Amino acid sequence: MHPIIPIGTIHSPHTSIENMPIQPKGATEFRGTVVLEEQYTDGLQDLAGFSHIYLIYSFHKATRTELLVTPFLDQFTRGVFATRSPLRPNHIGLSIVQLESIDGNTLYIKGVDILDGTPLLDIKPYVEKFDAVRNSRSGWMQASEDEVRKKRSDSRFG
Numbered sequence: 001m002h003p004i005i006p007i008g009t010i011h012s013p014h015t016s017i018e019n020m021p022i023q024p025k026g027a028t029e030f031r032g033t034v035v036l037e038e039q040y041t042d043g044l045q046d047l048a049g050f051s052h053i054y055l056i057y058s059f060h061k062a063t064r065t066e067l068l069v070t071p072f073l074d075q076f077t078r079g080v081f082a083t084r085s086p087l088r089p090n091h092i093g094l095s096i097v098q099l100e101s102i103d104g105n106t107l108y109i110k111g112v113d114i115l116d117g118t119p120l121l122d123i124k125p126y127v128e129k130f131d132a133v134r135n136s137r138s139g140w141m142q143a144s145e146d147e148v149r150k151k152r153s154d155s156r157f158g
Contacts, residue, residue, distance in 0.1 A: 010055060013030055
């Protein structure tokens with residue numbers, strides 16, 4: 001198995017886990033950058049044509065793993081794989097952000113809900129024809145878009 005190593009760093013205005021947006025829907029006004037290691041710059045070719053990208057990253061501040069967690073938008077304990085909690089076995093995060101521009105090895109993004117200094121593991125383009133799922137179900141998660149937008153993190157997953 002190949003080791004997973006960071007390919008860059010995500011920079012954002014979020015310097016503390018507390019009071020961060022819990023999802024990109026609540027981070028629409030926050031801008032940030034992704035700085036790739038120089039050796040990966042060629043991999044950015046043709047990415048500028050996409051309006052949104054997936055950032056796959058390490059929850060580098062997560063210090064423990066929990067199989068049962070209480071999500072921010074719920075009062076009941078849920079299995080970690082039915083949540084977006086950072087306390088997963090591999091501490092891997094995923095966010096869709098708006099790609100505003102690219103300059104060399106730096107991506108300028110908007111809608112960032114990620115802690116400053118987060119190690120980036122991969123980038124993938126968001127493709128509506130592949131990724132938009134119509135008639136999907138959201139299991140236990142019944143919060144409105146407005147509730148998601150307004151909810152901020154606390155110390156429960158630190």
